[in-house]
Amino acid sequence: MRATIINPFYTSVKSVCFTFCLLVLLAPLNAAELLSTEKRAQALHISSEKIELTITALNDSTFEVSYEADGVKQLPSFALSEEVKQRDLIVTELSQNEKAFTFSAKNISAVINKDSLGVSFYRDGKLLVSEEAGFFAHDTLRGFRFALQDDEKLMGGGQRVLGMDRRGHRMPLYNRAHYGYTTESSQMYYSLPAVMSTNMYAIGFDNSASGFLDIGHTESDVLQFEAVGGRTSYIISSGETYAEIVKNFVDVTGKQPLPPRWALGNYASRFGYKSQKQTLETVEQFRKDDIPLDAVVLDLYWFGPDIKGHMGNLQWDKNTFPQPEKMIKTLKKNGVKTILITEPFILSTSTQWDSAVENDALARSLGGGPRRFDFYFGNTGLVDVFDEAAQDWFWDFYAALDQQGVAGWWGDLGEPEVHPGDSIHHFNGDKVTGDEIHNVYGHQWAKMVYERQTKLTPNERPFIMMRSGFLGTQRYGIIPWTGDVSREWGGLKPQVELSLQMSMFGLAYTHSDLGGFAGGEVFDPELYIRWMQYGVFQPVYRPHAQDNIAPEPVFHDQATKDIVREFVKLRYRLLPYNYSLSFENSLSGLPMMRPTFLHSASSDIENSTSYFWGDAFLVQPITDPGVTNVKMKLPPGVWFNFWNDSRYKNLSDDQETPLEIEVSVSLKELPVLVKAGSFIPMAKDIQSTEAYDPSDLTVHYYHDPSVTQTTYTMYDDDGQSADSIKQANYQTIDFQAMSSDAGLQLDTQVKGSFADAPKSRDITFVVHGVNEIVSEVLVNGSAVKVLDAKAFVKSHQAAYWNEKTQQLRVKARLESRLELLIK
Structure with a gap:
């Protein structure tokens, strides 16, 4: 057994710089020899007969822990940003006693047992978490086990409707659509193999494969991550508050680039606008009704007259959109951007099928040809976004549409919605199966669009809306949403939980289809108004729905329209404040929607009825009909009612038991409080952000x-x-x-x-x-x-x-x- 201080990120491109890295034999050595460790070295490498263990300091509060074992295939890291691999080295120290090595960065330490190689993590001398059995690998399964403490609560797993504390749940790690969900869902569009604990640490498993995250379900005192393949590595961050943990974790997975400012405006969006004429008339109606608008989103009818049979055309249907460039210019003249949906499925009935096959753009079957399969939209192949030549083919369509004036991309079905497991091969430098790479398909697609759009238009910020990805996908500018939520009160109820859970791991722009998407037979004006009110204080303001009930306020009764108009205008008045939240997120990783416990180390993490919008606003959406009085948990401080300046005081410093107050509301108001000492900059009324x-x-x-x-x-x-x-x-x-x-x-x-x-x-x-x-x-x-x-x-x-x-x-x-x- 031996230990080496190395930097695994630099062993290829900067190996010369580390020829002097210290080699430490795990045979007994004296302390003086260990203290001579070169301070620039930021990694500890331990070899044994069975495994190779490498612990790398990524920042002062974060380690990457990687295991390699003979016969266990490894895939590259998808969670870690390229920037973290190139940054200046983190100062570390290594010491030992008879039983263990202690490897430390400034704010986190790893204690490695010499006999078992089990690792425990500490901050300021306090135990954060210990590996239980630690790393395991079998023929069909690999993963990690950690020991949970009795009073520990844990968030994590990404999009689920299970409550903020996810302990006691076993969650599939397989991105999968859940159409028409309401108040319960254990598997959705965007899973995250990560947890954040009330013991003030976060762990992210850098593994792309299908698996499970078991947080004390099978064994009450064990956190178990398991997968059918993928990388055997995890990231652990610590902090004194949840805000610090978020900053430290996002620092290594990557910060979200600034979106274009217009992305914070109002969208016209539905499933879907069926013609150029309907699109222009809808946008004009917003102007007539004095409701601000910044973008129109075109669903799948832009490339075909029917829902089925046309996916993969990737070009305008000239029968219904005869002059798309003229339409885009007309919209742009009125301050409205055009966003198009694209999907990674190329149907065998589409106009591009032969081209995709000829250019080897599709994931392959075991026999080597394109893997074909059936799903809702028809017989199809799947673009191999991991293969550079396939990317070239796919991107040519984006580039042509960009030249026509398209301003943003909506990537749909990118889980992928249907993805054969072990009978489909992708090329990622080597052949990999669908099961090995499933959870990073959306991540890789977003990366492709972001990097190529940036190269095509280097002076502009890409707009990329997608509903699936992985840890770190935010660094490619992704704007995720919470999928095909049911258009009912039960669909509105979980939206705060969904956004908060994602925001705590870097996905700050997670938002919902305002008004609800799926189903609904009769228009419910109260539900619609309450959802649209909530949207003012979420990252993206985008009503979207199946068009049996119009999602746009301009097509509803005058009373509904008048109330919603004022809230859309409020959204625009708040543009300086909201845009500053975007800046803060890009600079530090702090989310826009923030749990009320963010700046604390509280063990009370279960509140998802109210949240902070930035630091100034406390917001509580109304998720039941007929509500006129709302009970709110008031955090410490003095608070003003946003609508009438009534004051509420909680002078206690007790974060665990906030004061409960009752706030009266009408249909024209949402429970919103402003913390005393807050500055809120606002703009004048405008029709689009271009007039800001x-x-x-x-x-x-x-x-x-x-x-x-x-x-x-x-x-x-x-x-x-x-x-x-x-x-x-x-x-x-x-x-x-x-x-x-x-x-x-x-x-x-x-x-x-x-x-x-x-x-x-x-x-x-x-x-x-x-x-x-x-x-x-x-x-x-x-x-x-x-x-x-x-x-x-x-x-x-x-x-x-x-x-x-x-x-x-x-x-x-x-x-x-x-x-x-x-x-």
């Missing part, structure tokens, strides 16, 4: 004397350049509030720049919670007049205090810095 003007903002500040100091950062750039973050081509507008006996001081400072950045910004500050007469307002040290409402509207720099609402409004101009003092 960041030089004219309303900034709401929620003041309470209990909050003496707070900060907030708004991000701004051109909304489309791919290099905004990498090249620092963006601005931050940093807000700070300080409250004292001298008054309330609001400081604002602009940092950074980008092309066409506003030279100045006209800002109307709305300070909530001003319950005393305002005696004086100073802007940059100079007093401004406190006017009445009518005079304030006509002024350029002034103040107005509304005694009834207890809101103070101050108009001012921000250039590089602005200071307000309110006495």
Whole structure:
């Protein structure tokens, strides 16, 4: 048995740099020899007669643990980003005693038993988790076993409707459609082989194969991952809070690139628009009804007149879309982008079947020809997205459509929905079966589209909506949704749980088909309104449904339309705040939808009825009919009702037992609270994001004397350049509030720049919670007049205090810095 300090990522391209890496024999060695370990080395390699164990520090709080055994086929890592393999090395230390080795990074340690090679993980001397039997491999099964502690709760597994605590469940790891689901589902479109524990660690299994995640189901004290093939490796991250765990885990699986700003707008989408005429008329109706719109999504009728028989055509049906380029230009002129659905299935009845076969674009049968099979849409083959030549063939269609003006891609059925297991072969540098590679098919498809779109249009951000993928697929810009949810109250109920579970592992843009997709015989205006209200505070605002009931608000009764219009407009007013959440996600990995326990180490992880939208909003969707009063769990602090500024206080520091309050709501309101000390920047009303003007903002500040100091950062750039973050081509507008006996001081400072950045910004500050007469307002040290409402509207720099609402409004101009003092 021997141990070596190496860097496995660099052994090929940078092997020269590591010729001096320390070789440590596992025969007895003295401590002085071990302490001479080269500090740049970030991996420990242990060899025994049976296995090779490598532990690599990926950041100060994360290890990759890999096992190799004779006769156990390995596949490459799909979960880890390329960036993490190229970064500067992490400082590590190695020590030993008679029984064990201890390999440590700054915030995590691995203790390896010399006799069993079992590994236990610690943070600050506290046990996180231990391998139980650890790594195992048999002819048809491989995986890992970990010992669970008695009071431990665990999230994970990806899209499931099982509750936030997934302990006690055995979950299939096989991406699979669940049509018309409601309040229970153990297997859905996007599984994740990962868990996050109340013991403050996360484990992700970097294995693409079909398998199971057993969290204390078969054996109550054992976490078992098992798969029929794939890579025998896992990633473990730790943190003092869940937010830290998320940041550390996403740091190695990859951060989500910024989407184009228009992706945060409203979509017209259904199954589906059947003609160019219907598409244009629908978009025009949004304009007539004064409902903002940024994109139209075309389902499968763009390439064929029927649901069946045409999938794989990958070209316009000119009978129903006779002038697609003209249509796209007309839409674009009105600020509306065109998004097209594509699927990876090429039917034998499609116009591209012969071309796909001739170009070897399809996954193969055991005999070597294309593997054909039947499914709902017809007899088909499956594009081999793992084969570069097949990618070339597939991408040619995307490239042609891009030249016609298509702005985004909707990849559907990418689980794949039907995928023969051991009777289909893909080429991934070597032949692999469907079962070995199933769970990364959507991941590889997204990677193909993202990388090739980036190469084709390097100055633009790709838009890629897909419903299936793997750990780390977010680094390819994926926008996932929760699949074909039933159009009923039961379908709305689990949506928060689904988005939170995915967001905690990096999939921050997980969202639902607003209004529900499947079924429904009679339009339920209350259900529709409640779902559309919830959509304002989820990452993507996209109503979508089977068209027996229109998903678009413009085709409903006037009362429904009027309520929904106000919420769509609110979504657009919140664009500066929402876009800043996108920036924060891309910079740090923090989700947009956040569980109420995110910034804590609480063991109470089961709340999925309410959530934070960013740090400012506490949102609780209404998921039952006829509700007029809602009970909400109030986190510590002072909170304002978003609609009427009523205040609620929870002055306890007890995260485990939040105060319960009751909030009255009408059909025109959703239970939304704003935390005292929050800044919320808002824009003026616009018809599409192309009209967004960041030089004219309303900034709401929620003041309470209990909050003496707070900060907030708004991000701004051109909304489309791919290099905004990498090249620092963006601005931050940093807000700070300080409250004292001298008054309330609001400081604002602009940092950074980008092309066409506003030279100045006209800002109307709305300070909530001003319950005393305002005696004086100073802007940059100079007093401004406190006017009445009518005079304030006509002024350029002034103040107005509304005694009834207890809101103070101050108009001012921000250039590089602005200071307000309110006495």
